[in-house]
Amino acid sequence: MANAGELLQRIASQQHQLQARGLWRQRQLTEPVVGSVRRVQRNGQQFIDFAGNDYLGLATHPQVITAQQQALQRYGCGSTASPLVSGYSNAHAQLEQQLCELSGHEAALLLPSGFAGNSALLKTLFTASDTVIADKLIHASMIDALRDRQVKLQRFAHNDLAHAEQLLIKTPRSALVTESVFSMDGDSAPLTELAALCQRCNSPLIVDDAHGFLLSDSLQVKPFARLVTFGKALGGQGAAILGSQQLIDYLVANAREYIYSTALAPAACAGVSQALQLAADGYLQQQLSQNIAYFRQACAAQGIALMPSNSAIQPLVLGDSERVMQVAARLARRGFLVGAIRPPTVPAGKGRLRLTLSAAHQPQQLLALATALAECCDDA
Numbered sequence: 046m047a048n049a050g051e052l053l054q055r056i057a058s059q060q061h062q063l064q065a066r067g068l069w070r071q072r073q074l075t076e077p078v079v080g081s082v083r084r085v086q087r088n089g090q091q092f093i094d095f096a097g098n099d100y101l102g103l104a105t106h107p108q109v110i111t112a113q114q115q116a117l118q119r120y121g122c123g124s125t126a127s128p129l130v131s132g133y134s135n136a137h138a139q140l141e142q143q144l145c146e147l148s149g150h151e152a153a154l155l156l157p158s159g160f161a162g163n164s165a166l167l168k169t170l171f172t173a174s175d176t177v178i179a180d181k182l183i184h185a186s187m188i189d190a191l192r193d194r195q196v197k198l199q200r201f202a203h204n205d206l207a208h209a210e211q212l213l214i215k216t217p218r219s220a221l222v223t224e225s226v227f228s229m230d231g232d233s234a235p236l237t238e239l240a241a242l243c244q245r246c247n248s249p250l251i252v253d254d255a256h257g258f259l260l261s262d263s264l265q266v267k268p269f270a271r272l273v274t275f276g277k278a279l280g281g282q283g284a285a286i287l288g289s290q291q292l293i294d295y296l297v298a299n300a301r302e303y304i305y306s307t308a309l310a311p312a313a314c315a316g317v318s319q320a321l322q323l324a325a326d327g328y329l330q331q332q333l334s335q336n337i338a339y340f341r342q343a344c345a346a347q348g349i350a351l352m353p354s355n356s357a358i359q360p361l362v363l364g365d366s367e368r369v370m371q372v373a374a375r376l377a378r379r380g381f382l383v384g385a386i387r388p389p390t391v392p393a394g395k396g397r398l399r400l401t402l403s404a405a406h407q408p409q410q411l412l413a414l415a416t417a418l419a420e421c422c423d424d425a
């Protein structure tokens with residue numbers, strides 16, 4: 046029990062501790078520079094953006110913007126209610142259908158964010174009598190959901206198939222949870238092998254495909270359930286759970302995050318629908334792959350040791366938080382905005398720059414970042 050004064054004291058003491066450890070987090074106003082290529086502005090300064098997750102450059106695509114504008118005219122700004130009351134529109138149904146056609150899953154359920162999606166899925170499916178086996182690096186949203194439900198959580202070493210198998214053999218028929226592309230490391234799970242393992246052990250496989258959907262071969266496996274997010278490659282907002290009709294019907298009727306929350310805005314759905322169409326022919330993905338290869342080459346030429354990653358997420362581990370912040374600040378002074386990732390998001394001593402690439406980056410921007418990295422890491 047704590048009264049208001051005691052609560053404020055607790056807050057102040059925790060703030061002080063985090064500040065002393067260099068782990069205090071704050072927001073900064075950031076906006077795209079209209080008409081520019083991957084430029085954002087913050088405090089009156091312009092940066093090339095290597096921090097956002099708009100991997101295909103769709104967040105500012107004119108056709109996506111137009112589709113959302115038209116949907117705003119038709120549906121208004123918000124869905125105005127829970128999907129089970131009156132918040133479920135044709136825009137939602139169409140997007141669900143599109144996602145099913147693309148992924149081969151039978152049914153889909155839309156939520157306002159990936160965090161809510163993981164929460165809805167895992168909290169509705171599992172209870173304290175279940176064991177879930179999960180990769181060591183799964184996202185906070187999944188860990189929190191499993192912890193909230195007091196599910197017995199067993200973690201296998203990151204991407205370690207043999208360890209996963211060992212745990213599954215000990216607790217057969219437990220669900221196995223992984224990401225497709227890992228958000229902080231940028232590497233990929235051995236999905237085909239994990240799917241085969243789950244099949245052998247009669248275990249449901251659950252894949253958080255937030256960073257792999259449309260960008261990797263993650264759709265080649267058909268898990269029991271898949272979470273896709275719209276805030277990354279699709280440049281929008283929201284998420285979907287994909288699975289069998291039976292699973293989705295069950296979630297519609299039982300997931301508290303779905304039932305007791307205003308449905309995703311119809312205009313957001315329309316924007317995502319258009320973005321999906323633009324991503325369908327693979328052209329943007331090709332541009333992104335070229336950019337990834339080009340950037341990795343440029344970094345290698347400068348002696349910059351990026352983590353092994355074929356994805357849009359290119360981490361550079363620097364160690365302690367202070368050094369991460371120092372290098373990020375130096376890069377900012379040169380006009381590059383990068384993600385500075387510190388514990389507890391990553392393990393202690395593994396602080397890193399999270400450099401995110403987009404199909405929309407131009408080669409000279411990638412080259413300039415590689416050169417700046419070499420200079421900034423050298424004198425940090």
Ligand SMILES: Cc1ncc(COP(=O)(O)O)c(C=O)c1O
Binds near residue numbers: 274276
């Ligand atoms: C792996 C993973 N899953 C889920 C989420 C949550 O998605 P959203 O940003 O839509 O809440 C994120 C976002 O950071 C993520 O990286």
